[in-house]
Amino acid sequence: MPLHLAHAADLPTGVTTVFILPAGTHNLPDAAATDLPKEARQYVSDQLAADAKLVTVNHFSHHHYFVAAAAKPSADLVAEALRRHGHQLHNALKAAKTQEVYIQDLTEEGSGALALAEGLYLSAYKFAGYKTDAKSKADSALNRIVVTGSQVTAEAVQELEGVLQGVFLARDLVNAPFNKLNATQFADQMAAAGEEAGFHTEILDLVRIEALRMGGLLAVNMGSPEPPTFTIMEYKPENARNEKPYVLVGKGVVFDTGGLSLKPTPNSMDMMKCDMAGGAAVTGVLYALAKNKIPLHVIGLVPATDNRPGGMAFVPGDVLTMYSGLTVEVLNTDAEGRLILADALAFAKKYHPELVVDIATLTGAAARAVGKEGLVAMGTAGDERLLQLKQAGNRTHERIVEFPLWEEYADHIKSDIADINNLGKAEAGHVSAGKFLERFTEGYPWIHLDIAAPAYLTAPDSYRGKGGTGTSVRLLYDFLKSL
Structure with missing residues (x-):
């Protein structure tokens, strides 16, 4: 199935989601922790304090990923760091055989979701090639990336795709x-x-x-x-x-x-x-x-x-x-x-x-x-x-x-x-x-x-x-x- 980029106004519950957090954040915003027990919240906070680039919480039915926006001297470099986080995220999603992921930007600017989606989408590229065995011809597990929130429009997501x-x-x-x-x-x-x-x-x-x-x-x-x-x-x-x-x-x-x-x-x-x-x-x-x-x-x-x-x-x-x-x-x-x-x-x-x-x-x-x-x-x-x-x-x-x-x-x-x-x-x-x-x-x-x-x-x-x-x-x- 080909990869598709989509937009949703709201974030459903119980879905694999990556949250983009403000630079330097150690404590999770409520929007990123609604279904996390106290111990899991503390784990994520400790990992962020240790400067982890990508923090994962496995709910077994789905995953939550947490990425802190980088503190960079320009918005362009912040966006590039998020593209690279998208590549790192793709490796994690591939290992988990994830088919669909939602992205929610919780920073004040709210524009980083497109950059993260861009890096993730580009990382998911695979040349079809000419191999004949079924395993080599199998599609990448990831087939849908959904950008959520009101700060990004459906038109912007469609244009990026x-x-x-x-x-x-x-x-x-x-x-x-x-x-x-x-x-x-x-x-x-x-x-x-x-x-x-x-x-x-x-x-x-x-x-x-x-x-x-x-x-x-x-x-x-x-x-x-x-x-x-x-x-x-x-x-x-x-x-x-x-x-x-x-x-x-x-x-x-x-x-x-x-x-x-x-x-x-x-x-x-x-x-x-x-x-x-x-x-x-x-x-x-x-x-x-x-x-x-x-x-x-x-x-x-x-x-x-x-x-x-x-x-x-x-x-x-x-x-x-x-x-x-x-x-x-x-x-x-x-x-x-x-x-x-x-x-x-x-x-x-x-x-x-x-x-x-x-x-x-x-x-x-x-x-x-x-x-x-x-x-x-x-x-x-x-x-x-x-x-x-x-x-x-x-x-x-x-x-x-x-x-x-x-x-x-x-x-x-x-x-x-x-x-x-x-x-x-x-x-x-x-x-x-x-x-x-x-x-x-x-x-x-x-x-x-x-x-x-x-x-x-x-x-x-x-x-x-x-x-x-x-x-x-x-x-x-x-x-x-x-x-």
Whole structure:
């Protein structure tokens, strides 16, 4: 049974409940102790005084859990602590084989229940996978999370579920192996998401991509027996409040061998099914916006192909003519993501966009710069837009580290025989990649997000789990909604 997030005005008796208590609380409020005997109340108080993060009381027919809100310097960090408590709670519920849990926030603010539910919901994600034994295919025991109280509305709970379903969609796409998700299958999945959520999808095939002369996408695809796709997703409700659309561009390299500049393995090529995480995130954001009927006109562009060394594969030294007309000298075929993004960014100009944001697992340099704890950002959209993005990043804890696009970085991508080259230098590789993309963004404000580190995790990390994380879905939903 799929997991469902719901709202109830009142808390029933005799149900498994988690109570969120004010920071520093040792004595239980009456609302959290109505059916607890004196000894149990004392036990909970003693555990809270000992700084226990999660206190459990087993009533045999149900459980009560107690979580004290953390004392943090900002509301954003308090919310993140509650998300992490949600992960800890999920482990306890899983051990108890709990199917339904209620959440009641007894703090003065009363807003923490959504954050705890968010962490719990995300922790409950499980990729369906391809195992054939019945035990492996069994659903997670938890199938219903109910947020209670008058300080949270049913509409807010429903909206949160729509966003988290977008995250789950992105995770599913990233976790699918290449033999189950080539460029055509990826495009079909985007179209299916549109059918379900309510946005329009157009898929450009090889013939139309050739007609558009998308030299970057066509070059990266040359070594593959599978054709490329270019998917256009458009969500345009009648009550959209923006006259010009916001455009999201997602890198869709469904598997990256590095091409003839072959990646080493293990620890590099092995997990390259995740190299389309930017495209997956764009799909998840469009899905969440449409599901929740947010009044924004948003377009998603996802160029997709695999990058392989076979057949007529492009080679170092080739010169490509891009969709924009610029020429690019290829110095490394493993710097392919920027080539397909460049065509999509130039294509985005036709929409006269209010803002373009591209999302990509683009460089190891970004991963080394900030690790899995953050996302690299840069662009031309101006300080106000980047501040809004950072604020959304703090609210969702998908935090942004801004890097400069100083003019001197243009020297890193100079070519002797073409307009630019596709590699840059060893230093500041994430910035020279951004500087490359900037050349294709003339005519509109633009932000580049490099999600190379947090998009796919090889070890579990709290509610982000292991494998595809769906990173930037919650961030971009929050950001766009706030504009």
